[in-house]
Amino acid sequence: MTAGVTGAPDREGAAQPSRPAASAAPPAPEKKRRRGSILGSQPLGMVFIAPYLVFLGIVFAYPIVFAVWMSFHDYFFAAPGAVVDRPFVGFDNFAKVLSDPAVWRSFLNVGIFLLINVPLTVVLSIVLATALNRVVHARTFFRVAYYVPYVTASVAVVAVWLFLFAENGLVNNVLGPLAPTPSWVINSWLAMPTIAFFVTWKGLGFYILLYLAALQNVPNELYESVSVDGGGRMRQFFSVVVPGVRPATLLVVLLATITGANLFTEPYLLTGGGGPNGASTSPVLLIYQRGIEQGNPDIAAAIGVILIIFVLVIAAIQRKLVGGEES
Incomplete structure (x- = not known):
């Protein structure tokens, strides 16, 4: 009987049963992989940096976006709550x-x-x-x-x-x-x-x-x-x-x-x-x-x-x- 069928013999000559091949791990679900790529390897870290991200959004991101919007409009200061027309002027500014x-x-x-x-x-x-x-x-x-x-x-x-x-x-x-x-x-x-x-x-x-x-x-x-x-x-x-x-x-x-x-x-x-x-x-x-x-x-x-x-x-x-x- 060949070793390929019964497995390799031990020291006493008795054949050891061959181990079955390990089955491949099932692929991770697409949703889980996508969430892991977005949140990173440590999703809990997003919880800790969330306050700073909010700070960046309010103090930096929003003013920059608003400034870009202002630069393309005829913008001027008005009284609080006043509804005024600020037309789009393109690249005039x-x-x-x-x-x-x-x-x-x-x-x-x-x-x-x-x-x-x-x-x-x-x-x-x-x-x-x-x-x-x-x-x-x-x-x-x-x-x-x-x-x-x-x-x-x-x-x-x-x-x-x-x-x-x-x-x-x-x-x-x-x-x-x-x-x-x-x-x-x-x-x-x-x-x-x-x-x-x-x-x-x-x-x-x-x-x-x-x-x-x-x-x-x-x-x-x-x-x-x-x-x-x-x-x-x-x-x-x-x-x-x-x-x-x-x-x-x-x-x-x-x-x-x-x-x-x-x-x-x-x-x-x-x-x-x-x-x-x-x-x-x-x-x-x-x-x-x-x-x-x-x-x-x-x-x-x-x-x-x-x-x-x-x-x-x-x-x-x-x-x-x-x-x-x-x-």
Whole structure:
């Protein structure tokens, strides 16, 4: 009798019965699979994030959709409960916006701001985070010292900067004959760079914390490998730290871009509303001026829609350059 019929013999020669082939598991019902793909592998997690999703829908999604609707209509403020006609005007609001030199100037201003703020934020944050990660004594003190400006009210910090960069301020007194004329925040060429440096300094602590968290995931063995190969601190920085925190760099770049595109408080307070002559006016500040001060919310909504598209394009380019697909 062959083993294929009776099974393989045991040590005593007795044949063991062959095991029946395991039957294939029945396919999961289509409805269950579909629900699992929608809710994810942990459906209970949707219960915990539901309040935040509602918050996002009310605070972010609804205003964006309403702004898009406003930008295509002749919208104006009316008394509560009043029924007024707000006709559809198509792209008329966008045509007015794109023909307004002040709008183009505001986007140029924010472009200059981003060109200064984003690279400076990334470089200073990663360098300082690497240095703080190596500090042994007073580590908590230094981390708190960098984080304090971020949590301090902008109004209070702006008062300090106005004292420093005023025409008779401390900075000009130190520079003496090298001080610019007109002074920093009233100089059409230096107003936006001064704001960019201010925002970089104020928000640096937050981005340093992001990099510090990312550095905890870089294995120490990589540093040791570079040391064994004869590499110093600079080689470790460029060969281990920079590639190791690449996902954090993408996050920092995106957050700095979004924050910079929403620039409002700093030019409003430092330059008295976007001065001199619109040299520091940002798109968000212009939205406030057109929509609230001048009573043209439809024009303001059109500027906001263009700003959203501008930020999405810049973020897509940055994601490609930084290597977001691999991150």
